[in-house]
Amino acid sequence: MKLLEDFCNYIMNEKNLSMNTVDGYGRDLSQFTSFIEKPVTKVTTEDVSSFLSHRRAEGDGVSTVSRKLSAIKSFYNFLVRRGKLKYNPASSIEGMKKPKRLPRPVDSEDIDSLLNMIDNLRDRTIFEVLYATGIRREELCAINIQTDINFRRGELRVVGKGDSERIIPLFPRTLDYIKSLSAEHGKEWLFPSIKTGGHIGKRQINEIVNKWTSAAGLEWVTPHKFRHSFATHLMDNGVDLGDIQELLGHSSPETTKIYAGVSKGRARSAVMKHPLATEKGQP
Structure with a gap:
């Protein structure tokens, strides 16, 4: 047509x-x-x-x-x-309201069991970074070792939606995983693609996560569930909701109007209430 x-x-x-x-x-x-x-x-x-x-x-x-x-x-x-019609026949129809559902996080015990199952450094680092930072799949794929990771300060620079930047403090254990993986492959990207020479894509992240969650009997767990878990576990440990919104990089007007911004110092203090904060380094 x-x-x-x-x-x-x-x-x-x-x-x-x-x-x-x-x-x-x-x-x-x-x-x-x-x-x-x-x-x-x-x-x-x-x-x-x-x-x-x-x-x-x-x-x-x-x-x-x-x-x-x-x-x-x-x-x-x-x-x-385009002048083909005088009015839009659908303009008066209101969209259906989607019922609000609380996100289902993964229990920290299940995450620990899952990490212990994984038999290679790359896949384990993928899960570790997803849970320890709460970043999105596309943000995970695009981590550049040279420009996005400050090893001295232990920070991850994330470029999110709308090219907005945020800084997420890294736990010692998480930083050690990143150091080990980057030393192992020596590439520009934290998760390089063998086929393209660039970084891996969202589909490959899905495949990797599905492989291990299925093996662990957690078929319902997707990459985004670790983002929910990051936020929920911080909230469970008393972190202010505004701080969590900032760490997640939410940029909706509603979020920015309601919640106060969080400084790098407060961000570090906030994430230290995450379960991984008590873990020591060395993968």
């Missing part, structure tokens, strides 16, 4: 959305157009509502249906701007 192709080209080339997002919107809109069985310029608000209700009845979750609605709204906004 020409209009759908034009829309996908627009959001990719002019809106600079990622290929994954473009592909996702394309699939959602193809599903929608197959359901309505009429020209997209003849669609009514009722047609959109019927499609969303149908997807819920078919078992799609709230977040999935909300994503489909977002794709439909964006598509029709595009058509209105």
Whole structure:
């Protein structure tokens, strides 16, 4: 369909959305157009509502249906701007509210057991850094030994979403893992890719984590669960929520309005309440 192709080209080339997002919107809109069985310029608000209700009845979750609605709204906004329609038939439809669920952290005992199972330095360092710092997968992948790790001060520099930077103090044990791994391979990146010469990607992190969590009977544990665990275990030990938000690198307006910033000194004091703070060095 020409209009759908034009829309996908627009959001990719002019809106600079990622290929994954473009592909996702394309699939959602193809599903929608197959359901309505009429020209997209003849669609009514009722047609959109019927499609969303149908997807819920078919078992799609709230977040999935909300994503489909977002794709439909964006598509029709595009058509209105291009003069193909006078109004957006989906504009009055409100997104479904996703029920709030508390993140499920991994128990520190399970993490210790998991680390003891791992038989190679690289994989163990991956788990160690994820849990000890609470960083995201993409942040883990992109750790540059030369520019991001201050061995003298024991700090990790993290470039997060929106190119925002934060400094996370490293525990002695964690720093020793990093030193050992960097000495072992001698590469620029902490986790280098043999295939590309750069650093490993998020998919490989997923595969490594899944391999060991499955072996430990913790199939539900994903890389992001260690981020939840980092935050939850700090909170359990009395760390201020604002400090935790800062350490995690959250940048939403709500977060920055509610919570006070944390200095490097307070960050170090905060993370010293993490379970790993009592561990000594040497992996």
